[in-house]
Amino acid sequence: MVKVLIPSGALGLGYDRVALAHGITLKPDIIAIDGGSTDSGPHYLGSGTSKYSRNSTKAEWRELMAARAQAGVPLVVGTAGTCGADDAVDWLVEITREIAAETGESLRLAVLKSGQDNQAMVTALNAGRITPLPAAPEISDDLLLDCTNIVALAGAEQIQEALNTGADIIIAGRTTDTAIISALPLARGCHAGGAWHGAKIGECGALATTSPNSGTIMIAFDAEGFTMTPMGADARATPRTVSAHMLYENSDPHILYEPGGYLDVRGATYTALNNREVRVTGSDWIVSDRYTVKLEGARRVGFQTVSLVLVRDARYVENIRTWCDDIQAKCTAKAAARVEGKFGIELRLIGVDATLGPLDTAHRIGTEIGVMGIITAETEALSREVAKMLNPYLLHHPLTEHEEMPTFAFPFSPPEMPRGAIYEFCLNHVLQIDKPMDAFRLTVEDITP
């Protein structure tokens, strides 16, 4: 049996300390935690940075490092620094060294990097080794060269390679959410379908229980399947909470693709062992005939500046679209005559249909509207320049020519807020490799006080 302790769904998100301490007393074989996701958008991969605060990450990582030292087992984090880009891995490695220096701990640290060289990706594309997944965008050599970061998602094999170094702590770049959990059970010969299924159920910590905020869970893997046990005193896992988790952020509720194969849970049975633990057997792992890893990439698509004005005058609220269309046309014409370079002005109506746009056919208008001007341009200076041209319109533009100049509510001075570079995800593809470590780099460092 292999017991995997999962402190929470993501490093930096918080967990129940009592639940984690309880988990340590049950002698896990490994502690595994996810460090990221694409769910917060392309900025993090584009810029190679973390979405969580450094101080929060350091505080939680210090506690997990202490828990690991107490348990005397490996601690593995996947998708370090939200995006798992090499810079984000280096960020967490630096935090780890700082903590070790502060606590005087000796550690063996294994670092697995998932970043891909742009030129190598062009070569792979031309060799037919990069293929699209459903709903993938078109790609080209130029697009691959344009990416600020491309990462490949490591699977169980690469984490096992890191575990084989005898590391106390493994900091991995981009991995699948499940690989950090399934790696050790698979290496020790546990049921493959059970290992991947349990890993999927556990990837969000206690989300698959009745008490999602308690964070910590234990999954025990064996030759037939797995058993899920929440560590929070009030948390319960039920066949329903466990089986329903396959729906979560998954476009197909039965299938999960991973490097080297896929999980099929259609044959799974979920049995309540008591009122808080669930046993799962019957899941299948189907090995694929080629070994592929998913790629994620982000590239810079411009710079943005945002201005916000609040409109409360009833007549303007009633005629808000006319007002906005007129501003957009006039400001676009003025800016085009006065600046060089490509730019776009969008006015989004907060309180009308800012959330769903043209899909929101049932929207109603209230007493006030926030008008968010979004200026996207090819340089930062240009986006700010056009925003400054937009601001007088947002402040004073009259609905008709012959009326007293109105004034609307700017909440800030200056009203324009530079958002910096903006990025977009541009890869939804897989890369075929001959050996699992081909697209990854593993280094080991012994830290001594």
Add this chain to the structure above:
Amino acid sequence: MTRLADIADKIRSKNAGPFWLTIDIFCGEPAAFARVSTALETETVAALFQISPDTLKRFDLADLNVVKFSLPRPNVQGTPADRDMHGASFANLLADLNV
């Protein structure tokens, strides 16, 4: 006719990666599931998203009393045209459907 939100326990939409959106209609009980599963047409949901019905993947999951739909995201997550980074608001489009 009843609003879908009044039959279902919960309607949830989430990103399934940056390129896909997935919507789970949790019906709670077998009777509500049977009603939603029969009365809610794939074409109606496709029309809400202004897409062709063949673009929509549908799963009727009797074990969980859930009807699930997945579709390519209306705009890829985080692109300038995207308005909802986590895709959670799309669930509201289904809430007001009459079933």
